[in-house]
Amino acid sequence: MRPIVSLEDVSLRYHSISGETPAVSHLNLTVQSGEFISIVGPSGCGKSTILSMLAGLLPPSEGHIEVNGNIGYMLQKDYLLHWRSIRSNALLGLEIQKKLTPETVAYVDALLEQYGLGDFKESYPYQLSGGMRQRVALIRTLAIRPDILLLDEPFSALDYQTRLSVSDEIGTIIRKEGKTAILVTHDISEAISLSDRVVVLSKRPAKLKKIFPIRFSMAEHTPMQAREAPEFKDYFNTIWKELDVHVS
């Protein structure tokens, strides 16, 4: 099967007056349709750079990137526009792509209803909790019917409790909508609980260290239930060792 995303020998260097910084080095990765992939690595290793390249915001210095589908990108924070109502925020992507039709608007309304925001359509972002805002950001991304979701630490701005429930919620939504997802995170537990495969990167410049396929003994599970699985701890320890984080 043709992969939905493939990176072949991709490198990227940042240029600034003080010099050249290699951010990504000779990276190879393929993602199949419907897969949920997590990319973990030490902070500042160039994880987000990979997503920017996939989204076409940054051309790679070398190598080849192929993306066969529409991209939806979720940023670290919700970045809801505070002067727009929730509904109008959710419609932003469609508006920019000039795809506002009765059908697409109805789809967004349905998503808002379905994910518990029906009563808040005319509210403003400041009236919503952090978790709800992040859900609006997801709906804004889903509204353009992307085939591939890029998630750039989308839960990192939330407090721990909210983070657990929002990642569970959003993970479940993405599975249900049958999307391919690439999640960048530094939270190993989050990566294991959500993904089919976990990709471990080295320190900057990011090189591929290892890919761990994640399989749990239970058949159907939510991300939250995955955290209870007996295999969870083993995966955690292996990936932790592979990450090789030295605090000294």
Place this chain on the structure above:
Amino acid sequence: MFHKNDLKAVSKEQAAFLSRIQKRKTAVLALQIFLLVSFFLLWEIAARQRWIDPFLFSQPTRMLASAMDMMQDGTLFLHIGTTLWETVAGFLLGTVLGTLTAVLLWWNRFISDVAEPYLVVLNSLPKTALAPIIIVWFGNNQSSIIIVALLTSVIVTILSVLNGFLQVDEERIKLIQIFGGTKWQVLTKVVFPANIPCILNALKINVGLSFVGVIVGEFLVAQNGLGFLIIYGGQVFKLDWVMMSVIILSILAAVMYQTIALLEKRFTKW
């Protein structure tokens, strides 16, 4: 009925707290009114008792009398109308042109880098110094006065609005780009709406600046307007006119400032 319940629900401590705040508010307002009234009262008494010379210092009743006279022959409204029109035209033009220039400079960072030192120098220059030049170039008429008023506010508007534009979070701009948005969409969907409070604030500052420009312009060329009345009153030693005009000016400035503050509240409901 709902209200009654609300009142009941308030604890004694909360009620005491609320009444303390209310009392303080009342005290502030009362003292403000008292100061204003006693200022004019003292002025009146001082003039009547000849502690000050009313010929040089005027007095409230004489100002009121000349205001009445001018209202009867309609000249007061002409003067107020002229000044008001010039000021409003000046600050609206200054704000609109300033904002448009800021958009241009935001759009093209090269032009903005080139323009920067000139803007900084022009900003520190007292714009009223240019008034005589403007009058020579554009003639002895009302448009010169409006241009002077515009000049007083346009540069500071460019700088403050451009600064607001540049402070918009990069990630918000990325948000538009990840949907494939164009630069025009970055401007219209994020950068401009995010800066409406900034533009309204510029408008508020420009009211005051525009008045300065208009009054100086009227000093130089006008045949009517409050600035003309002030300079002419000074020349013919009609201090009643001068004082009255200054007081009318302060009322006008306060009303305009409040109008824009209301506008600001209306536009920033989020």
